[in-house]
Amino acid sequence: MSFEPKVNVLLVDDHPENLLALEAILESLDQNLVRATSGAEALRCLLNQDFAVILLDVQMPDMDGFETATLIRQRERSRHTPIIFLTAFSTSDNMVFKGYSIGAVDYLFKPINPEILKSKVAAFVDLFQKTLEVKRQAAQLAAMNKELRKREEMFRSLSACSPVGIFLTDTLGKCTYINPRYQAICEMTLEESLGDGWTRAIHPEDRGRVIADWYAVSAEGQEYTGEFRILTPTGIERWVHMSSSPMLSDKGEVIGYVGTIEDITERKQAQEEHINFIREQTARQ
Structure with missing residues (x-):
């Protein structure tokens, strides 16, 4: 029986109680839930880890969600990591457009529907795991092809003599x-x-x-x-x-x-x- 490896999900919110609520909703997915209480801390997390999806609060002091997302997209490692914005305010169309323009894949408004959030995160987790598997198979195939070429070269070398x-x-x-x-x-x-x-x-x-x-x-x-x-x-x-x-x-x-x-x-x-x-x-x- 095979098991999919756990992947990382980044939760970014300056209120610990909101992070606790997100963890309660996503706990059943059985993935690695990583906390960050500020945009700066989120960026530090992204330095050495890959994430299936980022749940990013829009309203944060010092560095808000839009600024954080912009910096996330400027880094090669996290350039394509899906970002779901979370906000407690009913934003205007211009604000929503701004979020999508800097790389958001979705907007969720608080209070968040637990089932909707869980299904969206589960979809990105599944996609991330499948991508990892494709990369693993590609690496394995590349290694096999390299070994095959090595054996062919050896055969032809011996054959020539x-x-x-x-x-x-x-x-x-x-x-x-x-x-x-x-x-x-x-x-x-x-x-x-x-x-x-x-x-x-x-x-x-x-x-x-x-x-x-x-x-x-x-x-x-x-x-x-x-x-x-x-x-x-x-x-x-x-x-x-x-x-x-x-x-x-x-x-x-x-x-x-x-x-x-x-x-x-x-x-x-x-x-x-x-x-x-x-x-x-x-x-x-």
């Missing part, structure tokens, strides 16, 4: 990456290999079989291994050993394939020479 060819494909078998060793074996660039381009390196006599076998195995999300010939653009014929494995997501779903390719031409030639030697020896007997 690998003595075997490495390739990546999507779930449809379309090539998305080959490392330098793969490029050297097949004599093709990354751009030439992308998509279905990698299949053009397969020897024409082996191409149909290899593609059919690879796609059949990959369609089942299984590993593939096989040996076949490739034909480079310069006409060089090579034998290669290729293997691939599915890459799985956290949910166990196939998201692509990673594979290797090795030049086994020398081994194949040695095997062929050995077979020919055995045949010659047998023929002499």
